[in-house]
Amino acid sequence: MAKITPTEVTGVAGLKFEAALAELEKLVASMEAGQLPLEESLTAYRRGVELLQHCQLKLEDAEEKVRILDNGKLRRLEDENGETA
Numbered sequence: 001m002a003k004i005t006p007t008e009v010t011g012v013a014g015l016k017f018e019a020a021l022a023e024l025e026k027l028v029a030s031m032e033a034g035q036l037p038l039e040e041s042l043t044a045y046r047r048g049v050e051l052l053q054h055c056q057l058k059l060e061d062a063e064e065k066v067r068i069l070d071n072g073k074l075r076r077l078e079d080e081n082g083e084t085a
Contacts, residue, residue, distance in 0.1 A: 012054040020058070024051040 012020055027048045030036055036044060067073070 012050050015051075015054060017055060017058040017062075020051045020054050024048055024055065027051070 015023070027044045031041060031044055031048075
């Protein structure tokens with residue numbers, strides 16, 4: 001049974017995107033396994049919401065920076081086959 005440690009129930013503001021996403025994926029896997037007691041599931045859910053919001057803000061910030069670098073236009077990326085993603 002996976003335990004939610006106290007270090008996982010801290011603020012997310014200082015986390016980099018990759019670290020927050022990795023922690024979120026770990027929480028989702030634990031919850032999907034159905035092995036957490038109710039209180040730990042609620043704690044994991046609450047933490048997951050915080051991590052998700054943090055990741056969304058990081059992505060929005062990155063998108064805005066790209067938009068600024070592209071003079072206010074957000075262009076669709078093409079893959080190596082020239083197809084629009």
